[in-house]
Amino acid sequence: MIGLEVVFDVSVAVLLVVLALESLYTPNLFTSIAFFIAFGLVMALAWVRLQAPDLALAEAAVGAGLTGVLLLDAAREIAAVRGVERTPRSMVRLTSLLVAAGVGVALVAALLEVPPRAAGLAEAVREALPLTAVEHGVTSVLLDFRALDTFFETAVLLLAVITVLVLQAHQHVRIIPWELSASPVLSGLVGLLAPVVLVFSGYLLWAGTHAPGGAFQAGVLLGAGGILLELAGVHTVSRLPRRALRWLLSLGVAGFALLSGTLLLAGRGLLELPGAGARTIVIALEIAIAVSVALTVVSLVVGSNLRLEPPEQEP
């Protein structure tokens, strides 16, 4: 009798592979994006099976939502949507198949070498958890043990959003109005959803101190809410003064930089949090990260479509 768990795992795995195949090899790019969105949803289920609820939260918002939104938006503009896309030459295809198959075989060989049971760092984290400012393992890794990684992650996000905004600033083409032409039903939905999103992302931020959740999940969700508002024509982020937007986008990096500078001046190690007040510091950092992640997400999606001039009327 095969266990129920195994059936579940294998179903999720098979669905993932099928969805990946479909989204990679469907000739029609639009269908491919639809499959990719479904792929993100099933990825979230895979994270659930791997007991990684933090990742499931992030994937539900990013993989299944925001990446799909970005792709749909770009596909609208770029002409290579179908037909015009060239199929690869058979030589290229053969080589790529061989390379990919070789890498795959090597990885499987490596996988077979991996011991099926390993201690990892779970024990170490659990032991050190009382020493940190928070009670949730993933959050303590992100903002305490490995805060340096998170520092640089916020810097990467800032870099990406700078890329998008700079590119947008140098476009002289007509920018298509981004919001949906006024639909009362949509505005109604946004009106109802926006407060839910706001409260819920606050809840996720708070939950991060002791349960799955945290700055990134909260920020991404808040960003999704901001995008919904922009779509309904309620301009929040795109109406922000440029200077304020810049500051808010760099709030996460600035927070980390300020903290590490202060700590270094105080004679402590880089990002070595003081025992007293560590919790306050971590929560303040989380809020800063969540705000800049949210604005980054909105800018990444809407930024490529921002209007340079005051809104022009739809034809």
Next chain:
Amino acid sequence: MVLDGLSLLAVTAGVLFFVSGTLGILRFPDVFSRLHALTKADGLGLGLIVLGLALQATSLAVIGKLALVWIVAALSGSTACYLMAHFELERAQEPHDRA
């Protein structure tokens, strides 16, 4: 015990509605009827599953969150259905010269 039975019944019914919704999108002939099958059946299915789970819930907070999930899903589902149907209807009324 009675509660367990009711909850079992509601969840089963909900799953059946999901199955029938999927049958609908696979078998129905045009996009409007598929839209109808999908959003109505799934909306009801989710409602029944939420009801079944709420009967099992141990705290009010869990019931509240289940209700919130259901409300949000119902709102976005019906809006999605409306927007899609509107979109398809407008498209169907366009001149067909380019098709």
Next chain:
Amino acid sequence: MDTFLTFALTGVVLFSLGLQEVLARPGVLRMLIAVNVMGSGTLLFFVSLAHRHADGPDPVPHALALTGIVVTLAATAAGLALARGLHRLRAEGSGGRVEGGRVEGGRSQGAGYERGRSESGRDEQGRADR
């Protein structure tokens, strides 16, 4: 087959599939989708390694994978913005038509999209429905 092995193998398969597509495909959007699939495969492999304990998973790979998801989003957005910028530049520079048939249509962005569509007789947006 436990959960670890199932998802680690899935991760390997996803990575290889994505890699093949990245190497073979000329289209930018396809390539970004493929890179995303590769990334998902990598994270799946990595996080399944964290699932090898009897008593609860290892939070360190979870934290790193969380970083990975958010950074992938940012990288995808930057890549798409670059692709769109390139597309606009080409459309402007050529006044409409670019060799290779990749970019068509002039300054009006809707045009290229539209023309691409009517040239391929595929069923995008449901032409076949009528």
Next chain:
Amino acid sequence: MSTFLVVSALVLLATIGAGLVRVSRGPTAADRMLCAQLFGTTGVAALLLLAEAYDRPPLRDVALIFAILAALVLTVFVKHAAIHRHSRDGA
């Protein structure tokens, strides 16, 4: 009880698999996108079932995010289609 809930979630997973046929067959763009939306609702239900079966409350949060993001994706899709039509009509 929890076995029953997991089996129910598995059935929902199977309906997602079956729905894939409609995504790939289309024929209209609405069909494809709507299936992505359908996976959202079905995923929400499956997550709620799993949250109860394995006693993992955070999965309810994941379900809520699914529901919210499904609305966003669909809205962007409709916008994309509407603008596309505007640019065609306007040209």
